[in-house]
Amino acid sequence: MHSIFRWTTSLMLALGMAVTAHADDTAAQIxxxxxxxxxxVLGEFHGTRETPLLVRQLVDDYSRNGAPVLLALELPRAETPMLRxxxxxxxxxxxxxxxxxxxxxTVRDDQHDGRRSRDMLALIEDLRALKAQGRVIDLVGYDVDNSDGGNQARxxxxxxxxxxxxxxxxxxxxMLVLTGNVHAMLQxxxxxxxxxxxxxxxxxxRDLDMYSVRLEAQRGHLWACLDRCKALPIRDQPARGPEVDTDAGREYDLWVWMPELSVGTLDQQ
Known part of the structure; x- marks a missing residue:
């Protein structure tokens, strides 16, 4: 019994270390x-475990040596006072x-689009801990408080x-901006x-000093809302390095592929 517990705990720790290492590798590429x-601007698939870890790593890296970092999350602006x-x-x-x-x-219906998760809450806690260590970090929501008016108005x-x-x-x-990959498109x-x-x-x-990055993965699952919100598989593809796009008609400045994406913990209770 105890040996099984120790083996399971060791496996979970090893998996966690592997995910963190992948976040560090991808952050270095970015x-x-x-x-x-x-x-x-980081264009993500909402609702994954790995992306909040990647964002945490980037904030950690950029805020070293006293450099101020503002993280803007695709959350309603009304959440900003509570985040701060x-x-x-x-x-x-x-x-x-x-x-x-x-x-x-606390949204629990079929419109749970993945922006709410224990993984995102863990990211916020990690930023609090970094700030408590003396890092100059700010956190805001930039989304509209309601979606009336359609996609373009939003x-x-x-x-x-x-x-x-x-x-x-x-x-x-x-300034780091985490957003859905459609919002991160340059055209x-x-x-x-x-x-x-x-x-x-x-x-x-595009007139600002802005750089758009598409976050992809070689395999795993993403969270998507089509007829309803659910996990969908990512088509497996071979390992590949980051790809810079400088074409005038590009959709993103940079594409990066994490080794794997997995659906985070979306139930808050």
Missing amino acids: RQHTADHRML DYLASDGGTAARQRLHGRAFW DDRMAAELRRLYRRLPEGAR RPAGAPPEMQTQPMASLL
Whole structure:
């Protein structure tokens, strides 16, 4: 019995270390290619375990040596005061309950689009711990508080908010934006469905010092909302390195492939 427990615990620790190592490798690739760009837009599949770990690694890397980092999450702007309060808290039970109890984090129906997960909450806690160590870190939501007006109106408003935040960055600061991969596009691709926005969010920010990265994976599962929200398999593909795109018609500046994506823990209770 005890040997089985020790074996299971060791396996879980090994898997966790492997995921963290992959996040570090991918973060290094991103840092290499983004160079000194001040705004980094990460286009993700919502609801995975690995992406919050990657974002945590990037914030850790960029905030070393006292450099300020602003992380903008695709959460409603109304969540920003609570996010900042949590970063300034001791991370204790009362602080966690105030954050976790917000209406945004307790959605449990078929519209659970993956932006709410224990993995994202763990990311927020990790940022709090880094800030408590003296890192200069800020955390905001930039999404609209409701989606009335359609896809284009939403992207217009998100882009306007990110532009406002960018203009208020302190000297030497870097801004990381985590968003769905459609919002991170530099232009609408040919053959896009008619309901897709004409100008994705990132395409409205191209005049800024911005760099758009598409986060992909070689295998695993993603979380998608089609007829309903559910896990979908990623088509297996061989290992490949990062790919830079400089074509005028590019959709992203950089594509990176993590070894694997897995669906995070979406149930908050």
